[in-house]
Amino acid sequence: xxxxxxxxxxAVIGGGIVGLSCALFLQDEGHRVTLxxxxxxxxxxxxxxxxxxxxxxxxxxxxxxxxxxxxxxxFDKTSALSLRWSYxxxxxxxxxxxxxxxxxxxxxxxxxxIRALVDHAPAAHDIMIQRAxxxxxxxxxxxxxxxxxxxxxxxxxxxxxxxxxxxGVPFEVYEGDVIREIEPCVGDEVTHALHLxxxxxxxxxxxxxxRIARAFLERGGQHLKMPVLGLDLLGxxxxxxxxxxxxxxxxIVIAAGAFSGNLAAxxxxxxxxxxxRGYHVTLPMPEKPPEYTLQALEPGFVLAPMLxxxxxxxxxxxxxxxxxPDFRRVRRLVPLARRYIRGAREEVLSEWQGHRPSLxxxxxxxxxxxxxxxxxxxFGHQHIGLTLGPLTGRIVADLVAGRTLEIDLSPYAADRSxx
Numbered sequence: 558x559x560x561x562x563x564x565x566x567x568a569v570i571g572g573g574i575v576g577l578s579c580a581l582f583l584q585d586e587g588h589r590v591t592l593x594x595x596x597x598x599x600x601x602x603x604x605x606x607x608x609x610x611x612x613x614x615x616x617x618x619x620x621x622x623x624x625x626x627x628x629x630x631x632f633d634k635t636s637a638l639s640l641r642w643s644y645x646x647x648x649x650x651x652x653x654x655x656x657x658x659x660x661x662x663x664x665x666x667x668x669x670x671i672r673a674l675v676d677h678a679p680a681a682h683d684i685m686i687q688r689a690x691x692x693x694x695x696x697x698x699x700x701x702x703x704x705x706x707x708x709x710x711x712x713x714x715x716x717x718x719x720x721x722x723x724x725g726v727p728f729e730v731y732e733g734d735v736i737r738e739i740e741p742c743v744g745d746e747v748t749h750a751l752h753l754x755x756x757x758x759x760x761x762x763x764x765x766x767x768r769i770a771r772a773f774l775e776r777g778g779q780h781l782k783m784p785v786l787g788l789d790l791l792g793x794x795x796x797x798x799x800x801x802x803x804x805x806x807x808x809i810v811i812a813a814g815a816f817s818g819n820l821a822a823x824x825x826x827x828x829x830x831x832x833x834r835g836y837h838v839t840l841p842m843p844e845k846p847p848e849y850t851l852q853a854l855e856p857g858f859v860l861a862p863m864l865x866x867x868x869x870x871x872x873x874x875x876x877x878x879x880x881x882p883d884f885r886r887v888r889r890l891v892p893l894a895r896r897y898i899r900g901a902r903e904e905v906l907s908e909w910q911g912h913r914p915s916l917x918x919x920x921x922x923x924x925x926x927x928x929x930x931x932x933x934x935x936f937g938h939q940h941i942g943l944t945l946g947p948l949t950g951r952i953v954a955d956l957v958a959g960r961t962l963e964i965d966l967s968p969y970a971a972d973r974s975x976x
Contacts, residue, residue, distance in 0.1 A: 565807035565957065568593055568797050570785050570820060573603035574762070574943055575935055576812035577769040578685060578950025583810075584778055585688075586954050591779040591806070592770075593797065594813075598780070599766025602814050602911040603942065605837050607859040607870050608762050609700055609850055610682055611944045612755035613728065614675045615720035617667040617919030618939065619659040622716060635889050637857035641876040648875055651831045654917035657976035667918050670968035672724050674921075674945055677963060681947035682757075689768040696758050701740055702751040702852040703897055710749035713854040718751070727754045742845045746896050758850045761864045762943060785813075788823035790929050808931045810953055815878060815912035817922075817936035824926040826971040830937060832878055832912040836887040837870035839863070839907040843900035853897045858890050860898060866906055869894060873913075882910035915939045916975055923952055923969040933957070934971050 565588045569580045572594030584590045592598070631640055640648075658667065686692055704710035721728050729752040736750045737743050743750075759765050774780065781799065789796040789803050796803040811820045815832040842862065851860040858871035871887055887908070894901040916922065916937045926932040933956055935949050955962055967973075 564588055566805075567591070567808045567810060567957070568804070568806040569810040569812055570594070570797065571812035571814060571817070571936070572596060572598040572770070572780070573601050573812070573814055574599070574766055574769075574946035575814070575938060575949050576810070577766055577773065578947045579810050579812050579935055579953045580778060580950075581685070581688060581769055581773045582950040582954040583957060584773055584776055586958060588957070590773070591781050592773065593781045593783065593785055593799070595782055595784045598770035599763045602913060603766050604763045605835065605870065605909040605911045606762050606943050607850060607861045607868065608759040608863065609861075609943065610679070610695070610757040610759060611941055612675065612679055613700070613721065613726050613753040614671055614941050614944065615668055615724055615726060616717060617658070617664060617671060619655050619667075619917065619919055620664050620716065621659055621661065623659060633856065634886065635856045635893070637871055637873055639872065639874045639886055641874070641880060644876050644880070647877060648831065651829050651917055654829055654976050658918040663918070663976065667920060668720060670920050673964050673968070674948060675941070678944050678948045681951045684951070685769065685947040689765070689772050691765050691768045694760050694765050696760060698758070698849055699752055699754040700756040700758070700852065701736075701743075701849045702753070702854055703736070703743065703747045704749040704854045705746045705896065706748060709855045710751070714751045728752060729754060740847060740849055740851070742843060742847050742898050742900070743851070744895065744897050744899050756850070758861065759943065760862070764864070785820065788820055788932070790824065790932070795929070795931055808933065808957060810933045810935055812935040812949075814936055814942070815914040817914065817934070821922070821934060821971060824932040825928045826926060826934075828922060828937070828971055829917055829975050831875075831915055833915045833939065834872070834874035834876055835870065835911055835913055836872040836874070836882070836884060837868050837909050838884070838887055838891060838905045839866040839868055840891065840894065841902045841904055841906065842867050843898055843902070845900060847898060851897060853893070856890070856893070858893075860894060867898075867901070878912055884908050884910070913939055913942070918975050920969055921945065921949070922971050923949060924966045924971065925956065927972055
């Protein structure tokens with residue numbers, strides 16, 4: 558086996574933003590990298606997000622406030638949360654951990670762990686944007702969260718603003734017509750807005766991924782378009798199983814998002830990984846398109862200007878990986894877009910469903926497998942995979958090189974309690 562830093566053979570399993578970032582950063586270190594994914598790069602979950610490069614993520618999903626809202630949300634057909642009740646027995650262990658992770662003492666700790674990553678994410682994106690020639694896809698200006706009442710604004714953003722102040726994350730609060738001076742397309746019903754000024758947006762997440770892939774392939778990277786059936790780690794050797802055959806590698810990086818659980822188990826770790834299924838529909842761009850990514854806080858959806866139209870993305874559906882998509886809930890939100898954007902049209906140009914890889918404590922799994930140190934985990938980024946993808950790639954490259962890390966990885970270990 559090659560020593561670290563001497564051009565190892567590395568398999569990166571997963572062609573989303575995390576896997577692509579791992580592949581390119583490892584390739585830059587001189588390693589011979591093979592990206593393994595049956596789909597084209599960026600065509601999975603990385604295709605359908607809201608395109609936000611978040612500098613403002615301060616809270617995990619699991620908080621006491623979230624739990625208080627759950628019962629009402631489950632019976633509201635336009636809420637951001639839905640559950641297929643037939644999947645409930647499978648979800649119970651995950652939900653029990655989620656409940657424990659929502660205690661205030663845990664929220665404080667998990668919040669610090671989120672910030673430790675997010676604080677380093679912009680610099681990694683700057684490197685990736687330059688390497689991939691993607692500067693034209695990335696826009697500054699921030700993110701506006703919109704409410705139609707003072708009470709709704711306080712319910713939705715009060716705790717977030719407390720944590721934003723704690724971490725020194727810049728933001729502004731606007732009321733009334735000041736909002737329309739900042740973003741003229743915002744409808745008259747909107748009374749309050751939270752402006753997260755440091756966020757950036759990507760106008761086509763899939764094109765961003767494609768450009769990373771192009772940079773990787775042009776430098777000699779390989780793309781093996783096959784599903785990985787498992788790992789073969791017997792006797793200390795390292796290999797992946799594709800088409801019933803073993804292919805050996807010095808190092809294996811598991812970055813397959815919501816599909817990483819069985820592979821992690823092959824490496825000795827049974828992690829409580831499930832999926833928050835997300836949906837989007839694409840609407841025609843209004844005559845006056847928004848300059849910002851807009852989040853409608855009531856009932857909870859995002860309106861993101863993209864190259865191919867206005868993306869309305871919403872939903873946390875708990876139904877597992879294999880259930881067929883159900884677009885009825887996201888389609889119910891289409892008429893509500895008019896309350897937030899003037900001239901929003903109800904024609905649906907396209908629709909999409911994907912799988913956010915989610916762990917109960919809201920933190921990803923990043924680091925080496927305990928008993929197989931040449932297997933490295935890089936999955937579970939939940940709602941901020943686009944934000945943390947390049948940083949995760951840089952961390953993985955540092956691990957392979959044996960460099961001292963800027964970030965303590967213990968909060969993201971595969972053998973943590975997840976609560």
